[in-house]
């Protein structure tokens with residue numbers, strides 16, 4: 264923690280100073296603090312002449328001793344404040360925090376003083392310099408809300424590992440509190456083309472799935488062992504039998520070739536499954552997205568079970584959420600029909616109407632689904648040992664594929680190898 268010194272006449276308070284947290288000491292008249300501003304070293308002196316709220320000595324004593332007492336009191340206040348700011352609450356991490364639902368999750372947190380004042384927000388985006396929706400959401404942040412906007416590109420395993428390492432080090436050192444909520448919200452969909460990451464995987468699969476697998480395993484050591492929650496955002500597209508898949512007017516999974524979202528895993532991960540060459544229509548990208556979401560839901564189901572069996576982690580809940588169809592930027596890599604007509608015309612109107620008539624119906628707003636995400640993390644009882652998957656606020660049964668133990672094990676083993684997980688990377692006892 265880097266102390267930040269400044270002269271004021273009220274009580275002490277904490278203030279954010281990126282990229283670390285700082286303490287702003289509001290000092291009484293006559294107190295000298297040097298150097299002014301951010302500093303690793305700080306010295307506080309008092310001339311012993313002050314009265315007033317911030318530096319008032321409530322004990323009776325001589326003016327000569329009040330300087331020393333003030334110095335001691337300020338020192339103690341710093342220690343206590345450091346402990347309170349670091350331990351009085353939890354850390355909430357939201358990935359994709361400038362997206363439609365991600366920025367709405369941040370807005371929900373800002374609206375709730377019980378969360379804004381107790382949670383240290385780490386809001387991850389690809390480019391912190393251009394995260395307009397997140398900046399807007401943070402405009403309503405109370406001054407007491409500790410937060411930072413962190414760069415995290417989920418299409419790079421190296422960056423995911425570096426991010427997790429930084430968080431783990433800061434939780435271990437006490438610079439930030441343990442993670443109370445890890446909200447794996449970021450998502451990617453491309454209806455037009457296949458893009459490969461520098462790690463050699465298909466982008467949809469790596470961003471939506473592999474990055475979350477890696478992040479969850481690496482960050483487990485920093486998750487609050489009593490109340491921590493991991494929330495993974497799924498989608499109805501993960502289930503070939505879900506009738507909502509036909510709401511676009513076509514059934515993406517009806518043809519025999521595409522009626523399973525669990526193909527050869529290497530073909531899926533390496534971009535050789537449902538390619539534009541296989542099917543030049545938008546459906547090829549939709550299926551790759553659906554298959555990546557099946558992996559995500561399998562991860563939620565499998566991790567929840569493994570964590571529940573772990574002697575040290577069994578109170579951590581790993582939950583899933585289907586947010587319905589929402590107007591957002593997710594469809595930006597699609598046709599004119601999807602991007603403009605569906606995402607920007609139909610869904611905003613239909614979603615807004617639908618959440619009043621049928622709150623957990625197929626069409627929703629990002630605001631409603633973000634509220635459901637916050638509710639899942641902070642408001643409902645922890646379903647320890649039970650892999651709870653929610654459709655909005657309703658408990659929901661996941662696809663048969665995600666209930667299939669053999670498929671879950673197969674994906675887990677493939678992902679360990681794809682993500683380069685080695686002994687010591689995760690605290691999960693049953694990690695293999």
Ligand SMILES: NC(=O)c1ccc[n+]([C@@H]2O[C@H](COP(=O)([O-])OP(=O)(O)OC[C@H]3O[C@@H](n4cnc5c(N)ncnc54)[C@H](OP(=O)(O)O)[C@@H]3O)[C@@H](O)[C@H]2O)c1
Pocket residue numbers: 358359360361362363364365388389390415416417418447448449450451470496497498499586587588589590591592593594629
């Ligand atoms: N919208 C829907 O109808 C719908 C339906 C079911 C499920 N979902 C799921 O809901 C979640 C939120 O999506 P949304 O609708 O809010 O979409 P969105 O507005 O497109 O937000 C997605 C976020 O993910 C981020 N992201 C994409 N690629 C990334 C990468 N490589 N590294 C880091 N972040 C990356 C995006 O960042 P950039 O802005 O930098 O690209 C964006 O902030 C996703 O998991 C999505 O799959 C959405």
